[in-house]
Amino acid sequence: xxxxxxxxxxxxxxxMVALSLLPQxxxxxxxxYEFNITMQKVTRLCHTKSxxxxxxxxxxxxxxxxxxxxxxxxxxxxxxxxxxxxWHGIRQLRSGxxxxxxxxxxxxxxxxxxxxxxxxxxxxxxxLWWHAHVSWLRATLYGPLIILPKKNVPYPFAxxxxxxxxxxxxxxxxxxxxxxxxxxxxxxxxNVSDAYTINGLPGPLYNCSTKDTYKLxxxxxxxxxxxxxxxxxxxxxxxxxxNHTLTVxxxxxxxxxxFETETILITPxxxxxxxxxxxxxxxxxxxxxxxxxxxxGQGTFDNSTVAGILEYESPFLNSVISMKKLPLxxxxxPSLNDTVFAANFAKKLRSxxxxxxxxxxxxxxxxxxxxxxxxxxxxCDQNQTCQGPNGxxxxxxxxxxxxxxxxxxxxxxxYTGQSSGVYRPDxxxxxxxxxxxxxxxxxxxxxxxxxxxxxxxxxASVELVLQDTSxxxxxxxxxxxxxxxxxxxxxxxxxxxxxxxxxxxxxxxPVERNTVGVPSGGWVAIRFxxxxxxxxxxxxxxxxxxxxxxxxxxxxxxxKLPNQKLLPPPSDLPKC
Ligand SMILES: *[C@@H]1O[C@H](CO)[C@@H](O)[C@H](O)[C@H]1NC(C)=O
Ligand SMILES: *[C@@H]1O[C@H](CO)[C@@H](O)[C@H](O)[C@H]1NC(C)=O
Ligand SMILES: *[C@@H]1O[C@H](CO)[C@@H](O)[C@H](O)[C@H]1NC(C)=O
Ligand SMILES: *[C@@H]1O[C@H](CO)[C@@H](O)[C@H](O)[C@H]1NC(C)=O
Ligand SMILES: *[C@@H]1O[C@H](CO)[C@@H](O)[C@H](O)[C@H]1NC(C)=O
Ligand SMILES: *[C@@H]1O[C@H](CO)[C@@H](O)[C@H](O)[C@H]1NC(C)=O
Ligand SMILES: *[C@@H]1O[C@H](CO)[C@@H](O)[C@H](O)[C@H]1NC(C)=O
Ligand SMILES: *[C@@H]1O[C@H](CO)[C@@H](O)[C@H](O)[C@H]1NC(C)=O
Ligand SMILES: *[C@@H]1O[C@H](CO)[C@@H](O)[C@H](O)[C@H]1NC(C)=O
Ligand SMILES: *[C@@H]1O[C@H](CO)[C@@H](O)[C@H](O)[C@H]1NC(C)=O
Ligand SMILES: *[C@@H]1O[C@H](CO)[C@@H](O)[C@H](O)[C@H]1NC(C)=O
Ligand SMILES: *[C@@H]1O[C@H](CO)[C@@H](O)[C@H](O)[C@H]1NC(C)=O
Ligand SMILES: [Cu+2]
Numbered sequence: 001x002x003x004x005x006x007x008x009x010x011x012x013x014x015x016m017v018a019l020s021l022l023p024q025x026x027x028x029x030x031x032x033y034e035f036n037i038t039m040q041k042v043t044r045l046c047h048t049k050s051x052x053x054x055x056x057x058x059x060x061x062x063x064x065x066x067x068x069x070x071x072x073x074x075x076x077x078x079x080x081x082x083x084x085x086x087w088h089g090i091r092q093l094r095s096g097x098x099x100x101x102x103x104x105x106x107x108x109x110x111x112x113x114x115x116x117x118x119x120x121x122x123x124x125x126x127x128l129w130w131h132a133h134v135s136w137l138r139a140t141l142y143g144p145l146i147i148l149p150k151k152n153v154p155y156p157f158a159x160x161x162x163x164x165x166x167x168x169x170x171x172x173x174x175x176x177x178x179x180x181x182x183x184x185x186x187x188x189x190x191n192v193s194d195a196y197t198i199n200g201l202p203g204p205l206y207n208c209s210t211k212d213t214y215k216l217x218x219x220x221x222x223x224x225x226x227x228x229x230x231x232x233x234x235x236x237x238x239x240x241x242x243n244h245t246l247t248v249x250x251x252x253x254x255x256x257x258x259f260e261t262e263t264i265l266i267t268p269x270x271x272x273x274x275x276x277x278x279x280x281x282x283x284x285x286x287x288x289x290x291x292x293x294x295x296x297g298q299g300t301f302d303n304s305t306v307a308g309i310l311e312y313e314s315p316f317l318n319s320v321i322s323m324k325k326l327p328l329x330x331x332x333x334p335s336l337n338d339t340v341f342a343a344n345f346a347k348k349l350r351s352x353x354x355x356x357x358x359x360x361x362x363x364x365x366x367x368x369x370x371x372x373x374x375x376x377x378x379x380c381d382q383n384q385t386c387q388g389p390n391g392x393x394x395x396x397x398x399x400x401x402x403x404x405x406x407x408x409x410x411x412x413x414x415y416t417g418q419s420s421g422v423y424r425p426d427x428x429x430x431x432x433x434x435x436x437x438x439x440x441x442x443x444x445x446x447x448x449x450x451x452x453x454x455x456x457x458x459x460a461s462v463e464l465v466l467q468d469t470s471x472x473x474x475x476x477x478x479x480x481x482x483x484x485x486x487x488x489x490x491x492x493x494x495x496x497x498x499x500x501x502x503x504x505x506x507x508x509x510p511v512e513r514n515t516v517g518v519p520s521g522g523w524v525a526i527r528f529x530x531x532x533x534x535x536x537x538x539x540x541x542x543x544x545x546x547x548x549x550x551x552x553x554x555x556x557x558x559x560k561l562p563n564q565k566l567l568p569p570p571s572d573l574p575k576c
Contacts, residue, residue: 027066027068027150027151028066028068028069028070028120028150029066029069029070030069030070030071030072031063031064031065031069031070031071031072032072032073032074033061033063033071033072033073033074034055034073034074034076035054035055035060035061035073035074035075035076035085036054036055036056036076036078037052037053037054037075037076037077037078037079037083037109037141038052038053038054038055038056038078038079039051039052039053039078039079040053040056040057040058042058044171044173044195044197044201044202044209044212045171045173045194045195045202045206045207045208045209046207046208047173049173049175051139051140052079052081052083052132052137052140052141053140053141054141054143057143058140058200059142059143059144059167059169059199059200059231060130060141060142060143061143062143062144062145062146062165063130063143063144063145063146064146064148065121065145065146065147065148066121066125066147066148066149066150066151067121067122067123067124067125067147067148067149067150067153068120068121068122068150069120069121070118070119070120070121071087071117071118071119071120071121072116072117072118073085073116073117073118074114074115074116074117075109075114075115075116075117076109076113076114077109077110077111077112077113077114078111078112079111080111081111081134081135081137081177082102082108082109082110082111082134082135083108083109083132083134083137083141084100084101084102084106084108084109084132084133084134085100085117085130085131085132085133085141086099086100086101086130086131086132086133086482087099087100087117087119087128087130087145088128088129088130088131088145088269088480088514089124089128089129089145089252089253089271089485089514089515090119090121090124090128090145091122091123091124091483091484091485091532092119092482092483092532092534093120093122093532094532094533094534094563094565094566094567095118095119095120095567096411096483096532096533096534096535096536096566097411097567097569097570097573098117098118098119099482099483099534099536099537100117100133101133101134101482101537102133102134102135102405102409103405103406103407103408103409103410103576104409104410104411104482104535104537104553105409105410105411105534105535105537106409106411106412106573106574107408107409107412107573107574107575107576108134108574108576109574110574113574114572115572115573115574116570116572118570121147124147124253124254125147125148125149125150125253126147126250126252126253126254126255126271126273127144127145127146127147127165127227127228127229127250127253127271127272127273128144128145128146128147128252128253128271129142129143129144129145129167129229129231129271130142130143130144130145131143131231135177135180135547136176136177136179136180136233136543136547137176137177138231138233138543139169139170139172139176139233140169140176142167142169142229142231143167144165144167144227144229146163146165146227147253155249156249156255156352156354156356156357157249157258157275158223160222160223160224160225160275161219161222161223161224162222162224162225163224163225163227164216164224164225164226164227165199165226165227165229166198166199166226166227166228166229166239167198167199167200167228167229167231168196168197168198168228168229168230168231168232168237168239168266168291168306169196169197169200169231169232170193170195170196170197170231170232170233170234170235170302171193171194171195171196171197171202172191172193172194173194174191176233179191180543180544180547183394183544183547184547186386186387186388186393187378187380187384187386187387187388187392187393187394188386188387188388188394189299189300189387189388189394189544190544190547192234192300192301192302193232193233193234193235193302194206194302194304195209195302195304195306196232196235196237196291196292196293196302196304196305196306197306198214198289198291198306198307198308199214199308200214201213201214201306201308202306203306203307203308203309204307204309205304205305205306205307206304213307213308213309214308214309215308215309215310215311216289216308216309216310216311217311217312217313218276218278218310218311218312218313219278219312219313220278220279220280220281220282220283220312220313221278221279221280221281222277222278223275223276223277223278224275224276224278225273225274225275225276226246226273226274226275226276227271227273228264228266228271228272228273228274229270229271230266230267230268230269230270230271231268232268233268233542233543233544234268234301234542234543234544235268235293235294235295235301235302235542236265236266236267236268236293236294236295236342236476236478236517237265237266237267237291237292237293237294238263238264238265238291238292238293238294238333238334238338238341239263239264239265239266239289239290239291240262240263240264240289240290240291240331240332240333241276241287241288241289241310241331242287242288242289242310242329242330242331243279243283243285243287243329243331244276244277244278244279244287244310245260245261245262245277246260246261246262246263246264246274246275246276247259247260247274247275247276247277248260248261248264248272248273248274248348248349249273249274249275250272250273251270251271251272251273251349251511251513252270252271252272252485252512252513252514252515253271254351254352254357254485254511254512254513255351255352255357256349256350256351256352256511257350257351257352257353257509258275259348261345261348262331263331263333263334263341264345265294265341265342265345265517267476267478267515267517267541268478268515268541268542268543269478269480269514269515269541270478270513270515278312279312282312282314282315283312284326284327285326285327285328285329286309286310286311286312286326286327286328286329287309287310287328287329287331288307288308288309288310288328288329288330288331289307289308289309289310289331290305290306290307290330290331290333291305291306291333292304292305292306292333292336293336294334294336294337294338294341294342294476295336295337296337296339296473296474296475296476296520297473297475298472298473298475303336305333309328339476339519339520342476342517342519342520343491343493343519346488346491346517346519349488349511350506350509350510350511351487351509351510351511351512352509353508353509359487359508359509359510359512360529361487361489361507361508361510361527362461362462362463362487362527362528362529363507364461365461365462365463365527366457366460366461366462367456367460367461367462367463368429368462368463368464368465369429369430369454369462369463369464369465370429370430370431370464370465370467370496370498371398371399371431371464371465371466371467371552372397372398372399372400372431372437372467372468372469373396373397373398373466373467373468373469373477373479373518373540373550374396374397374468374469374470374471374472374474374475374477374550375394375395375396375445375469375471375472375473375475375545375548376395376396376397376400376402376445376446376447376471376472377389377390377392377393377394377395377445377446377447377472378392378393378394378395378402378446378447378449379392379393379446380392380393389445389472392445392446394472394548395446395447395449395548395549396447396540396545396548396549396550397447397448397449397549397550398538398550398551398552399427399428399430399431399432400431400432400433400447400448401427401428401447401448401449401450401452401549401552402447402448402449402548402549402550403449403450403451403452403539403549403550403551403552403553404449404450404451404549405451406422406423406451407576408422408576409576410422410423410451410453410535410553410555411534411535412569412573414535414555415566415568415569422451423451423452423453423553424450424451424452424453425452425453425454425455425555426452427452427453427454427552428452429454436495437467437468437469437470437495438468438469438470438474438493438494438495438521438522439470439495440470441469441470441471441472442471445471445472447549449549452552453535453552453553453554453555454552454553454554454555455554455555455557456530456554456555456556456557457530457556457557458530458531458533458556458557458558458559458560458564459529459530459531459559459564460529460530461527461528461529461530462527462528462529462530463489463525463526463527464486464525464526464527465496465498465523465524465525466479466516466518466523466524466525466526467495467496467518467523468518468519468520468521468522468523470521474520474521475520476517476518476519476520477517477518477540477542477545477550478515478516478517478518478540478541478542479515479516479517479518479524479538479539479540479541480514480515480538480539480540480541481514481515481526481528481536481538482514482536482537482538483532483534483536483554483556484514484528484529484530484531484532484536485512485513485514485528486512486513486514486516486526486527486528487510487511487512487526487527487528488510488511488512488513488516488524488525488526489505489506489507489510489525489526489527490502490504490505490506490524490525491519491522491523491524491525492519492522492523493519493521493522494521494522494523495523496523496525501523501525502525505525515541530554530556532556533556533557533558533559533564533565533566534555534556534566535553535554535555535556536553536554536555536556537551537552537553538551538552538553538554539551539552
């Protein structure tokens with residue numbers, strides 16, 4: 001080796017040392033992505049259709065960042081639909097303009113237009129995801145959003161050998177925009193999906209689908225980190241891998257106290273990091289992984305099962321033919337309506353709550369709210385026959401208010417002081433009528449409607465009880481809050497009892513997340529600090545319920561300090 005070469009490698013070595021000694025925050029970078037929204041022909045179940053995609057990919061591209069990084073994602077709309085993209089679970093501290101729900105924080109990106117989503121990832125690491133947030137376009141517009149810990153900060157568990165996204169979806173042969181528009185027209189329940197998918201593939205249990213099977217090839221004796229996302233439109237899912245135990249280590253990009261389980265339950269909108277320890281030796285078998293729904297509602301649903309295959313790489317078996325001869329083990333999933341499983345699974349979720357990853361639970365509450373959530377009806381137009389319950393139209397509501405989508409974005413209306421005629425700041429703190437919410441439903445199932453916001457002062461500590469109703473049947477609703485994580489301090493069945501139930505709240509290590517399944521015929525209590533100014537959507541993540549109006553928004557006012565104020569809108573913010 002010549003002197004010059006030695007010098008070069010020495011300085012390279014020194015540079016490496018210097019890099020590893022840099023403080024963690026100095027390494028945050030800006031990562032640029034380009035999302036071209038285009039149509040793409042995709043064949044599943046022997047049926048070809050044109051779907052809306054990002055860069056022609058289905059599922060969409062992975063967005064990867066480290067905690068602290070800035071993401072700058074330019075979205076250009078080349079299709080005839082209006083588009084917005086939501087970065088599900090990202091706090092969007094003071095950057096609500098980048099949150100994405102159509103007509104809440106932005107007007108849609110219209111055909112031929114672009115919009116740059118520009119935000120930083122603060123205090124979060126784990127798996128989140130991105131998806132369209134307008135009508136039902138998220139049926140095909142979704143992908144993983146992976147947040148790695150800061151450089152040189154380890155996971156609070158052994159470093160996995162490999163990381164693998166597992167993203168569940170729902171496949172419809174028909175056009176999903178036609179399905180929801182038909183359902184809203186007739187008032188009936190929308191047509192259900194034809195298959196569930198793992199990473200876009202329905203798998204061998206469907207007709208004409210064996211070639212579209214997701215295969216996870218693993219080595220023996222290793223730990224794999226599965227980054228699990230439920231991107232299905234309308235279904236909570238059970239998931240299990242035959243003969244393997246899963247260790248849940250995080251939900252919604254928050255570490256939890258690890259626990260082992262054969263099966264997980266994941267609602268649309270939720271994400272979870274799961275460790276899969278492979279068998280120490282080549283097992284001479286293949287293993288099915290399966291997902292199928294957990295359903296509590298009374299309507300028809302897609303009761304089918306998606307399957308993928310866990311295959312071991314073998315030192316002695318190389319040919320595909322010999323792999324195929326191996327026995328295939330199948331997991332057993334809970335029954336489709338196993339609410340007991342759902343309740344027990346929810347009880348296992350607890351924050352890690354360590355000094356490094358504390359659970360900053362509000363202990364004192366400034367504002368208490370009680371919201372009923374559930375289905376209801378709208379009367380049929382005189383001139384129409386409707387296909388909802390008893391000839392009505394299906395609706396859904398929060399505190400009996402079915403949210404009416406405005407025609408301009410709420411955040412813009414607020415920021416420019418032009419809210420009059422767009423929204424009213426008078427969302428009710430409690431339901432107008434009290435009744436036995438989970439008992440016999442009232443005879444009159446009609447809902448009211450409006451575009452009402454709940455106003456909060458900056459940094460108010462909030463307690464919200466979400467109470468399911470049995471109107472048109474009790475049902476589990478995965479409620480998603482934008483702009484915040486919340487702590488799930490309590491849950492139960494029946495009517496929430498404001499005298500007895502708070503005594504049982506967990507204020508020590510409750511799970512922190514952005515989407516919670518409100519138990520069928522029960523309630524959950526959540527708490528959060530309103531430390532993020534802006535307009536924040538809250539809705540059921542079953543897309544059909546959102547379409548029917550099970551949604552509302554919070555308006556968090558600016559604080560006094562300069563760093564407690566919403567930033568001005570970007571210049572390319574789309575107009576309505
Ligand atoms: C998006 O489209 C533009 C213009 O057609 C093109 O230059 C760019 O390479 C595309 N980006 C990706 C990621 O496909
Ligand atoms: C993103 O936002 C930052 C902070 O406001 C700004 O400095 C930067 O120029 C923005 N980038 C783009 C591409 O808009
Ligand atoms: C929904 O299903 C019904 C019954 O199969 C069918 O007639 C209708 O065309 C479907 N709607 C859409 C939008 O595919
Ligand atoms: C898988 O589990 C089944 C029973 O659930 C058992 O019969 C079989 O021996 C197991 N096989 C392997 C390879 O672990
Ligand atoms: C799914 O539903 C169909 C139609 O209602 C029924 O025939 C079938 O038995 C159900 N399958 C399962 C696994 O429940
Ligand atoms: C669950 O479904 C089974 C039939 O598949 C039924 O017998 C049972 O009553 C249901 N349980 C509940 C709680 O609805
Ligand atoms: C009923 O609705 C149809 C289409 O919306 C309209 O053309 C017709 O005039 C209406 N009839 C009455 C009696 O309102
Ligand atoms: C529909 O009508 C039947 C019979 O009149 C009644 O028992 C049922 O409660 C009604 N359902 C709804 C949702 O109004
Ligand atoms: C509500 O109704 C259920 C079912 O009828 C009943 O078991 C329960 O006691 C009622 N609760 C209250 C608070 O009245
Ligand atoms: C609902 O209707 C039934 C039968 O019409 C009646 O007996 C009952 O009192 C009504 N309940 C309420 C709460 O109005
Ligand atoms: C809201 O309620 C009013 C009064 O019941 C009704 O006329 C109107 O159609 C409803 N609007 C929507 C969008 O459901
Ligand atoms: C797209 O959004 C604009 C602005 O809100 C609206 O005027 C237009 O009707 C929408 N177009 C479609 C196809 O939904
Ligand atoms: Cu719902």
